Amino acid sequence: MQVIETLDHMRAARSALRRPIGFVPTMGYLHDGHVSLIHRAHAECASVVVSIFVNPTQFLPGEDYERYPRDTPRDLALCEKAAVSVVFAPTPAEVYPPDFASYVEVTGLQDRWEGAIRPGHFRGVATVVAKLFRIVQAERAYFGEKDYQQLQIVRRMALDLCLDTDVISCPTIREPDGLAMSSRNVYLSADDRQRAVALFRALSAAQSQLLGGETSGSSLSSTMKDLLVKAGLDVDYAAVVHPSSLEPLERIGREARALLAARLGPVRLIDNAPLRPATWSETQK
Numbered sequence: 219m220q221v222i223e224t225l226d227h228m229r230a231a232r233s234a235l236r237r238p239i240g241f242v243p244t245m246g247y248l249h250d251g252h253v254s255l256i257h258r259a260h261a262e263c264a265s266v267v268v269s270i271f272v273n274p275t276q277f278l279p280g281e282d283y284e285r286y287p288r289d290t291p292r293d294l295a296l297c298e299k300a301a302v303s304v305v306f307a308p309t310p311a312e313v314y315p316p317d318f319a320s321y322v323e324v325t326g327l328q329d330r331w332e333g334a335i336r337p338g339h340f341r342g343v344a345t346v347v348a349k350l351f352r353i354v355q356a357e358r359a360y361f362g363e364k365d366y367q368q369l370q371i372v373r374r375m376a377l378d379l380c381l382d383t384d385v386i387s388c389p390t391i392r393e394p395d396g397l398a399m400s401s402r403n404v405y406l407s408a409d410d411r412q413r414a415v416a417l418f419r420a421l422s423a424a425q426s427q428l429l430g431g432e433t434s435g436s437s438l439s440s441t442m443k444d445l446l447v448k449a450g451l452d453v454d455y456a457a458v459v460h461p462s463s464l465e466p467l468e469r470i471g472r473e474a475r476a477l478l479a480a481r482l483g484p485v486r487l488i489d490n491a492p493l494r495p496a497t498w499s500e501t502q503k
């Protein structure tokens with residue numbers, strides 16, 4: 219496994235890799251969710267490139283950029299075990315030299331939900347992903363549904379800018395009690411870790427209510443919000459949206475997505491799930 223820190227070395231390394239290349243962008247502190255993306259990339263590609271980069275431009279002032287969890291030796295061991303071909307771990311100065319001045323915006327999609335609460339966040343995400351896509355030039359890139367809005371934004375951007383990397387979505391990997399795996403879960407106190415399962419319970423409650431015949435988006439949103447509040451979480455949003463435009467849905471006809479964001483003390487968690495009425499099955503897609 220090669221560990222590469224500069225753009226020039228990454229460019230040189232990519233031309234020696236067997237194709238197709240599968241690319242897994244991460245911010246490190248890897249867990250089984252990241253590993254699932256690496257395994258999927260392996261199943262579909264001849265080489266796998268993982269990037270580890272805590273991207274400063276996607277953190278707002280006052281957010282947790284400085285204290286975002288980092289453990290490079292452990293990450294490298296996990297990548298080695300998962301037979302990754304190249305780990306690309308550039309420094310911030312390598313990605314953002316002092317005269318850096320170009321940013322990517324995915325208008326509309328970037329302003330909703332996470333974007334409304336964290337203005338500028340998705341500009342940072344889209345910019346770094348565009349840059350990484352250009353440097354790695356993979357045939358496919360693997361993203362988790364865990365960050366559902368990010369996935370839609372990256373997919374839109376790759377299409378709009380002809381980046382020639384297919385964006386592949388992978389299911390959310392969860393702890394046994396349903397909590398979505400996240401690098402930020404390490405911040406949770408023991409009590410808050412117990413409470414955090416409310417996110418998964420809220421998503422499950424909305425799905426059950428839909429199967430019971432309730433198709434009003436606002437009723438399902440209220441169900442989720444009430445459940446989170448009762449569990450002691452501060453809710454940023456609990457929404458039922460169209461799966462690709464992310465616009466709120468008043469009536470669920472075919473398929474929708476439930477999106478949640480809530481805070482437990484200093485920790486902010488997001489989660490989401492598909493919502494499908496009983497009459498809608500995978501085969502109808």
Ligand code: AMP
Binds near residue numbers: 243251254360399400
């Ligand atoms: P991050 O390191 O948090 O920026 O995440 C890197 C990639 O891993 C993104 O595509 C995430 O959506 C994905 N990811 C994070 N957590 C999970 C999870 N629990 N299940 C599946 N994918 C995940």
